[in-house]
Amino acid sequence: MAGNDAFQVQKPRSMTAGARNVVRTNDSASLWNCTLSPGWSQEESETLRKALMKFGIGNWARIIESGCLPGKTNAQMNLQLQRLLGQQSTAEFAGLHIDPKVIGEKNSKIQGPHIKRKNNCIVNTGGKLTREELRERMQRNKEMYELPEEEWSAIELPKVEDPVLMLEAKREELRRLQKELAKVQGKIEQMRTIQPARMDQLKNTVDNETQVA
């Protein structure tokens, strides 16, 4: 782990020196703490959706504990939740057993000059909600969107038999893709330096190899 004193991880230059410059448990598992940051496949996204319906929005500890999404940090899951919901702010759904896709479809239809989006997610432009406002919104969302208990409690989540093996397979796949990328980049570099007469021939080779990969 990055917090291990025996294992000094080089910090990114963007980080300023100071009290906050420490690795915390919810720090994203990526780049500077040297672990993989896999993207989200369709299946993983679907698993997250089911897990959120079953355990409640934002209940990351229960989701991690269930082992249905090994290797994912709460930061990664939170980002994916924002994508599913179509909005950045998730507090008004905290703890609710709802289908995030329903909210996402509703949000995708909202238009107007007052709506600011980033990554297709609606960003909060108003001030921060007061506790009372937040409580009211949560109550309203609960009434409108919460699934019946018999429905969410019956949700079955896929169980990964060996998370260590699965992560190793992902690392192997990443290594393979990196090699592939280096090969293609090498060919591109060649194409830039060779005579134009051979350009088409080489381009076809690259195209074919890319399609096979």
Add this chain to the structure above:
DNA sequence: TGAACTCGAAATGCGGAGTG
């Protein structure tokens, strides 16, 4: 009881891809 710690939410910044 208050400091230290943990967790989740949200804001911010960076880099790559696309486009004119």
Add this chain to the structure above:
DNA sequence: CACTCCGCATTTCGAGTTCA
């Protein structure tokens, strides 16, 4: 080449929890 947009990691903050 400059600009914009998108996706993601990183940073920061607040609230809750633990423990001496």
